[in-house]
Amino acid sequence: MFTIARIPPAPTFERGSSPEAPVRMDAMDVDGDDLGEGTSLGARRTIVSPGEVITSSKEYMRGHGTYVEDDNVVSAVAGTLERVNKLISVKALQSRYTPEVGDLVIGRIVEVGAQRWRVEANARQDAVLMLSSVNLPGGVQRRKVESDALKMREFLAEGDLLVAEVQAFFQDGAMSLHTRSLKYGKLRNGLLLELPPRLVRRLKSHFYHLPPPAGPVGVDVILGLNGYVWVSLGTRQDDREGGEGFDAEGVYRNDNDEIDPESRQAIIDVANVIKAFAAHGVPLADTLIAEGYQWLRDQALVPGVPLAAADGERMVRELALSE
Known part of the structure; x- marks a missing residue:
């Protein structure tokens, strides 16, 4: 069977505490080169709030998440400012x-x-x-x-x-x-986590396998770009992609395999790491999940139990919010 965990809204940290933290700039900085070109702003991102003036509508076109008032392009939602040539849009933080x-x-x-x-x-x-x-x-x-x-x-x-x-x-x-x-x-053989879609980065592969000692056979993680993350019992590479040993007849089985206690603890620990990062608004990546799991083991925390809020915050600060 599987369980569903819903991630609470992410708290905010002070500016300067994270290399991933949004960069706050004046509204008219859109006229400079800070925003760059392309479909996103990359590492430099400007957060705008509803009703905030972005730039002049005489020089730029309004896109999604904006409207025009008194010859100005104004943000209609709270989100990150994006620019493609002369088109200005705002991508909502929660959508x-x-x-x-x-x-x-x-x-x-x-x-x-x-x-x-x-x-x-x-x-x-x-x-x-x-x-x-x-x-x-x-x-x-x-x-x-x-x-x-x-x-x-x-x-x-x-x-x-x-x-x-x-x-x-x-x-x-x-x-x-x-x-x-x-x-x-x-x-099968895992649990589902529900995250804000903005926290799942576009990666080369969204299938990630944490090898032992993350359980006797490892743990598999699937990062869905729609914000759903699946954490399950580890499988061999050939088993996952149709190689030798692949159970072709069991693709549509409804019953879960027998999972030993050590594997269950590893699955829960990996899920705890993902929930801790998501609760603090940290975008996920395969390397970050592996570092978080290793951090749990280095701290000698009891495996397979919910992660205390203080421990989760300390892990996020040490791994994701340090300069």
């Missing part, structure tokens, strides 16, 4: 996940329909997983027939968790997902 093609997401099946599943993926609307976009048990690649449609609930039923990739968008903006790769599919 739903905005998907892009190729994103890795974690979702929950909420409805089984005709030739498709409806998936809740922490976005503005539910995603859709077509029967034609999944691997059949055994990894068989063939055209889906009527008998496959009759067995859809045997593959994925309401309440099942899965990891998938954003394939395309429908005309109404809903995501179309696929699980054709053997590293995608139903999730």
Whole structure:
């Protein structure tokens, strides 16, 4: 079985306590080179509040999260200021996940329909997983027939968790997902964490394996760009990507494997590290999670128990907020 942990809103730290902390600048600094070009501001970010004047509307165009008042571009939300050439926009600090093609997401099946599943993926609307976009048990690649449609609930039923990739968008903006790769599919043997999507960075790979001594077989972490993070029992690389030893017939199994106490403790400890970083608004990365787990072991804290707030804050300050 799995459990769900909801991350509380992130507290704020004083300016200068973190290399990741947003850089505060005057409103009219947008006219300089500090903001840079491109789709984001990179390391230099300006936080603006609702109603704050950003720059002149005569020189710049207003984008999402802004409006024009008295010939000025004004922020409509609290968020980070972004500039693309002459287009100024504000990305809200708290918002739903905005998907892009190729994103890795974690979702929950909420409805089984005709030739498709409806998936809740922490976005503005539910995603859709077509029967034609999944691997059949055994990894068989063939055209889906009527008998496959009759067995859809045997593959994925309401309440099942899965990891998938954003394939395309429908005309109404809903995501179309696929699980054709053997590293995608139903999730088992772990627990789900729900984070603000802004805390999950775009990485080269969103599948991360912490090897032993993080439990006898290690711990697997899947960082969904939609803010859902899956922490589970570790598996071998070949088992995860369809190599020798891959259980092709067990892809759609509903029962969890037997997990030994040491592995359970390691899973809980990794989840505690992720929740501590998220609670303090620190963006996640695979190396940071590994450093956090090693920090727990170095402190000789009792494994498998909730992390005290003071210990979590001390870990964040030492690993992520030190100059």
